[in-house]
Amino acid sequence: MSKSAKRLLSFLIVVVLVVGVLLSGCGNKNSSSSSNNTSKQTQTATNNNDPQNLHFKSDKPLEFTMLYSDHPNYPYKPDWLLWKAIKDATNVTLKLTIVPMSDYSQKRSLLISSGQAPEIIPKTYPGQEIPFVSSGAILPISDYINQMPNFSREVKEWGLQNDINSLKQADGKFYVLPMLHQTYSIQYSLAIRQDIFEKNNIPIPNTWDELESALKKLKEIYPNTYPMSDRWQGKALLLNAAPTFGIPVSSSDGLYDWTTGNVLYNSSKDDWEFYPTSQEYKDMLTYFNRLVKEGLLDPASFTQTDDQAIQKFVTGKSFVIMTNTQEIQNSLINRMNDTLGKGNFKVTQILPLAGPKGAVLAGSRLENGIMISSKAKDDPNFPQLLKFVDWLWYSEAGETLTKWGVEGVTYQKVNGKFQLMPDVNFMNLNPSGTKNLQKDYGFSGGVFALIYGGPKDLAESMMTPEVLKFENDANTQRKWLPVPPPVPFTESQREQYNMLNQPLADYVQQMTYKFITGVASLDKDWDSYVQQCNAKGVDQLVKLTNDVYKSSKNK
Incomplete structure (x- = not known):
């Protein structure tokens, strides 16, 4: 590790410790003294020398709207400690539009298409943003990365620029802010x-x-x-x-x-x-x-x-x-x-x-991420919204908060290592715990946290010894394929691609199952299958893809 990287790592550790103290005791226990300590610690943190502007806390109360995917395994609760912890750390309250996870994709599309989408739209996998690009309903978030120092730092330090480039559309911009992995996670x-x-x-x-x-x-x-x-x-x-x-x-x-x-x-x-x-x-x-x-x-x-x-x-x-x-x-x-x-x-x-x-x-170090509604830029607090998203999803302090919760309430540090409090359980890390980190407190939910994502040390902090060995063995004994280059279709080109690809995809999937289960014979029916694929437009599909790829590559 370079000297500059070591200095940055040391600084981030300080930030994590400061925010850990800031959040300590939030919840039902000692709530009054906790609020006072939070205020003092945050004021100290914001006054510290922070040349990269990695920390964020608004000097006035703010409210941002957000779409929320409600997971059936840990249904939303308005009194989760998660919401108080976010408010204490950032002075931001989230006004949620709550949608069952099973309906999330459809409801997200309807809200965006009707212009009623909240400002922050999480749980969007790369590629799912494409239908909304041409309408201008979501922001080209790449235009605002210079206002997101934590995201920029992770991309640079973790060597993710090629991965980010794969998100670019025909205009050279990208429209989804993915959650990031420092290392590959083979789950x-x-x-x-x-x-x-x-x-x-x-x-x-x-x-x-x-x-x-x-x-x-x-x-x-x-x-x-x-x-x-x-x-x-x-x-x-x-x-x-x-x-x-x-x-x-x-x-x-x-x-x-x-x-x-x-x-x-x-x-x-x-x-x-x-x-x-x-x-x-x-x-x-x-x-x-x-x-x-x-x-x-x-x-x-x-x-x-x-x-x-x-x-x-x-x-x-x-x-x-x-x-x-x-x-x-x-x-x-x-x-x-x-x-x-x-x-x-x-x-x-x-x-x-x-x-x-x-x-x-085959894999990616990019995960489901965040779209920002275009109407968010009309919010007078739009710069603060960007900094809030940047801090909560991409700073080590924010990632620690949404993953582990509040020190002294949901977790403690023992010899420098994270450990659930005696009464808290999650993924059988503490089977004797009577409270659940997700169900009872709201932490480690998929909207905000990657259980095995983010910084390597933080990802590994939640792994059992068996999972840690599995991940390490996979990364040392298996070879990851490189990230493919982007093929940035225009809207009309993508429509043409989809018209050709969808019937082919349906037919391929149908025949794949038939060949495997023996309903179709690989000896007798393969040539006919190939002919059917070709008749459905394979040559046109491949030519279109390569033409767009070579054209964009030359540019």
């Missing part, structure tokens, strides 16, 4: 019943071929089961497998809607190609079709509900299932304690498997 991979593997002397697989061998042994021992029964309609499974079979899966449509994508970037040729008719894609389908044909993979994996798949796993009717690092702690293990009994099983999340093209992963 999705297979979970296995390690106790069953160990009992039968089956090695933990590291490749897809080794998985097939393991499933065959399990089938021999438990002939009346499907050893693997999957969830999420198999989308996460194929997304994990695709790059290891040579399918890039590095376009924004693939990353954020759980599909492998259609027209993908070939870095070795520096062009865009249609992969669903490639030999690599056929090889992947052949592999999974073989698993189904031999009774190793439940064909219902691509149609059953998540709960049906989970129920098979937690009752011992299957032994392999896709999971993620948070879900395995919050759901699978808890349910298996009920169904199989605590101590009667061992579940392990294994590293993403290597394939014919190696141990490679």
Whole structure:
């Protein structure tokens, strides 16, 4: 680390400590003295030498409007400590438009299209902002990055400029402010019943071929089961497998809607190609079709509900299932304690498997982020709104607040490490806790916080030793594919692209499932499938993508 980076890190640590003291004691305990201390500490912080203007607290009370995605697992409460902590730290009150998570995308679109959207619009994945760009309903946030020092610092220090460039539209600007990861976080991979593997002397697989061998042994021992029964309609499974079979899966449509994508970037040729008719894609389908044909993979994996798949796993009717690092702690293990009994099983999340093209992963260090409504710029406090967003979502102090809460109330520092208070639990980090960090306090919710995102140290602070080892092993033993360059379509070009791509995408998905489950034959029906894809406009789609890419690249 450079001297300047070390000095900046030291300064940020000071900021975090100051804000930690500032927030200490907020809540029901000692509320009067807490408010006084908050005021004094914040005044001290704002008076400190802050040449980069990283800290923010308004000198007058402010109110900003915000769209809020209400998660069913931790429903909104107006008396959450989260809201008081934000107000104490920034002097800002958020006026929320609360929408159930299941309706969020649709309601967001309606509000933006009707001009009724709140000023701050979070929970927007890169690519979801595109429909609103041409209307001018949302701000080109790139025009205001010079007023957001914390965001700018993270992008620069974490080497994210190429990732940010991938968000640019045809006008050279970007319209969504993504949440950021300092390091890659690989959350999705297979979970296995390690106790069953160990009992039968089956090695933990590291490749897809080794998985097939393991499933065959399990089938021999438990002939009346499907050893693997999957969830999420198999989308996460194929997304994990695709790059290891040579399918890039590095376009924004693939990353954020759980599909492998259609027209993908070939870095070795520096062009865009249609992969669903490639030999690599056929090889992947052949592999999974073989698993189904031999009774190793439940064909219902691509149609059953998540709960049906989970129920098979937690009752011992299957032994392999896709999971993620948070879900395995919050759901699978808890349910298996009920169904199989605590101590009667061992579940392990294994590293993403290597394939014919190696141990490679597709991913992004950009996450769901924030759009700013165009009407926000008419707010006389618009500069403060930008600084508020910048501080709450991108300063280490703000990220600590929304993730861990208030020191002395929801967490404490022990030998410099974060630790939940004795009565608080979250993701089984403190199973004896009777209060939940999300449900009872509002912290670590997806609107504000990335559980395993943000600064590396802060991300790791909430990982169990098992998750931390998993993340470190993935980042050292697997190779991440590079971020693809942008293809900045104009509005008319994007309409043309969508008209060509959507029928193809629907057909590819339909046939993908048919080939895997054996409804269609890879031997007899593949050529017809390729012809149908071509007839639906593959050449036009690829030409359009490459023409736009080369034109923008030349500019």
